[in-house]
Amino acid sequence: MTTDPTTAARPRNRRQLIVEAAGRVFSERGYHRASMEEIAAGVGITAAALYRHFPNKYALFAECADVMAQGLVAALDEVPPGAPLTDVLDAVAGVTVAYRASGGVYRWEARYLNREDRRRLRAKFGRIVGRVDEAVRREYPPADERLRAVAALGAIGSVTMHRTSIAARRAESLLSASALRVAAA
Numbered sequence: 001m002t003t004d005p006t007t008a009a010r011p012r013n014r015r016q017l018i019v020e021a022a023g024r025v026f027s028e029r030g031y032h033r034a035s036m037e038e039i040a041a042g043v044g045i046t047a048a049a050l051y052r053h054f055p056n057k058y059a060l061f062a063e064c065a066d067v068m069a070q071g072l073v074a075a076l077d078e079v080p081p082g083a084p085l086t087d088v089l090d091a092v093a094g095v096t097v098a099y100r101a102s103g104g105v106y107r108w109e110a111r112y113l114n115r116e117d118r119r120r121l122r123a124k125f126g127r128i129v130g131r132v133d134e135a136v137r138r139e140y141p142p143a144d145e146r147l148r149a150v151a152a153l154g155a156i157g158s159v160t161m162h163r164t165s166i167a168a169r170r171a172e173s174l175l176s177a178s179a180l181r182v183a184a185a
Helices: 014-029 036-043 047-053 057-078 085-098 104-108 115-139 145-161 168-184
Strands: none
Touching: 014 036, 014 047, 014 057, 014 104, 036 047, 036 057, 057 085, 057 104, 057 115, 085 115, 085 145, 085 168, 104 145, 115 145, 115 168, 145 168
16 A cells, blocks of 8 residues: 555654754854745745744744753753763753754854843853853862853854764763863863
8 A cells, every 4th residue: 555645644743843954954054044945845845834833934043042952951950950060061962962953053143033032042041051050160179160161061062063973972972071171171
């Protein structure tokens, strides 16, 4: 029995697939140069189908910017309070590597978010930095803890800036180790 591709069931995670494709396009091309048609093609749907999920490009962009931040917050919420810095950095590295292709959205394109969306995103990143800062404070003598936390996060986030081919587990391990060394410096 053959299945007619025009009547194939829509995947349950279509919205997620759209956000992932959009994140890659926004990261690679920037907000203004990205098109809804290109994003739709990346998911294998039409632009009209894309508009059934998102009313406009800005709504899709705002969700893309929020997804990685929310993923980082959720991953850190799973790390027990008082956990060693290595556990905190491993959680951040895992999410960052998973969203590597779309990580540039929040880093380079957040300026296009409206004030409320930028505020919401800043609050999430504030929680992330705060969580790393707490772990740094527990493990190292007092000296520029916040700077150490931000620098460690920057080391992990650097993976969104290049396209070196490396296995995810290896990338996570290298990024966590690098971030740990930065925090100790």
